[in-house]
Amino acid sequence: MAQLFNASEYLLDRRLAAGDGDRLALTGPGGDVSYAELAERVRRTAAGLRAVGVRPEQRIVMVMADSPHFAVVYLAAMRVGAIPVPVSTMLRADGIAELLRDSRAGFLAVTSEFAAVAESAAVLACTGAAPELTAILADCELASAPRPVHLLDDLAAADPDDFVYGTSADSPAFWLYTSGTTGAPKGAMHRHGSVPVVCETYGRRVLGIQPDDRCLSAAKAFFAYGLGNSLLFPLAVGAASVLLPRPSRPDLIAETAVKYGATLFFGSPTFFANMLRAGMAADALGAVRLAASAGEALPAALYQRWTGHFGVDIIDGIGMTEMLHIFLSNAPGAVKPGTTGVAVPGYDLKLVDEDTGHEVAAAGAPGTLFVRGASAATGYWARYDASRLVFQGEWLRTGDTYVRDADGFYECLGRTGDMIKASGIWVSPMEVEARLLAHPAVAQAVVVAAPDADALEKPVAYVVLAPGAAVTEDELIQHCREGLPSFKRPRAVVFTESFPTTATGKVRRVELRAMAAEALRPGGARHA
Secondary structure: OOOEOOHHHHHHHHHHHOOOOOOEEEEOOOOOEEHHHHHHHHHHHHHHHHHOOOOOOOEEEEEOOOOHHHHHHHHHHHHOOOEEEEOOOOOOHHHHHHHHHHHOOOEEEEOHHHHHHHHHHHHHHHOOOOOOOOEEEEOOOOOOOOOOEEEHHHHOOOOOOOOOOOOEOOOEEEEEEEOOOOOOOEEEEEEOOHHHHHHHHHHHHHOOOOOOOEEEEOOOOOOHHHHHHHHHHHHHHOOEEEOOOOOOOHHHHHHHHHHHOOOEEEEOHHHHHHHHHOOOOOOOOOOOOEEEEOOOOOOHHHHHHHHHHHOOOEEEEEEOHHHOOEEEEOEOOEOOOOOOEEEOOOOEEEEEEOOOOEEOOOOOOOEEEEEEOOOOOOOEOOOHHHHHHHEEOOEEEEEEEEEEOOOOOEEEEEEHHHOEEEOOEEEOHHHHHHHHHOOOOEEEEEEEEEEOOOOOEEEEEEEEEOOOOOOOHHHHHHHHHHHOOHHHOOOEEEEOOOOOEOOOOOEOHHHHHHHHOOOOOOOOOOEO
């Protein structure tokens, strides 16, 4: 018989057993919550969930702001064997309704910030193909809910008990929906045993999180990256999480970091670039001692600008929703700018030539990155073909093209499908982007493929200028020509104020490619 293990006990009960009950677990605009208080709320809410009919392995879709309510629902659901499913708070009602339908969720949990859109989603779901939805869990009254509403505060007032459902490390714990930068949403199914894996590998052995740390994440907790940053890592060691319910903005992040004493800050390259563009003071982050980056590769020029201005190092890494968190990363004191680092201890990596199916061994030779590790999801819910494509035996296909240098550091060349074949030679968009970012007038750059007059692929650059900067298209193309082989230079530069992004902040290159289709034609747009 499998040994009993529950991720909620791992994150909470261990802390109480270690004497951390009085330590701060959660802080931020939602108030201070100690480990003892959090454990009590979770135990009571778990009893309340069972009382309103939540059953083991029943899905609870969560449309919730980063707050104590989010933490309590997530932990209590796993405690009773249910499956919390945090979803993007940027979705519209029809998108939430689709996930309710796809997940066959029995419950919908919402916080007041998203009550209206979640209520509309429930109406759509209940008049469509989601009859499984039986009730809504909310922190406020809902005037037009199509199903009974149970207030979270009432659930948290239930008589506590010590019940923990008999899960094992391999039992389903929670789902996270992902679609990457394109495609239909897919529910990645994670085990209870995945939680300690990411906490003990990246959390302890790379990030080096300590009990006195306070974690602040620009990425929200519905995202795998944010979930680890804001809940899993701090709770695993007795540290504190700074939960910010409002959308992340550079000024708000800086204000929150100082007010609540953040020491670890988690962002993305796009967010770091936005912080520089905001013109923030060098000491704006207060006591932050280390920053971590994920979501997309961090260009060396951006790394140097940010660390040079704020005086705080960034460790860049790559993770996937399917792997729960980061499995390839630079490490504090051992950063090689422009690379994504080396394998996180506990994970194995390989590069594969997908034309031949053979592993790429030579340094500097490109290949699709595959990863193997114990935090991998068990697959996608009800997505057989997609699961077979990504989950290949022990290995998971990332869909990113990388090269490995002689020192074992991995450098991202972009998504495998984003590579550009110009003049018959493969071009990495990230190499061209890095050259553009080396120009002092360029704050952000994204390079995509576009057809020229002969329907041949050529690089086109989308550029956001630094505040107050001015540069011409010809000057930027000449700048690239001076630092890159001629075939890699962008054939057009389109100036824009911002990039289309996914709910988790990744640039939607598929949209830029569609926009770029006209860029190389006579009279094509040079501004977006």
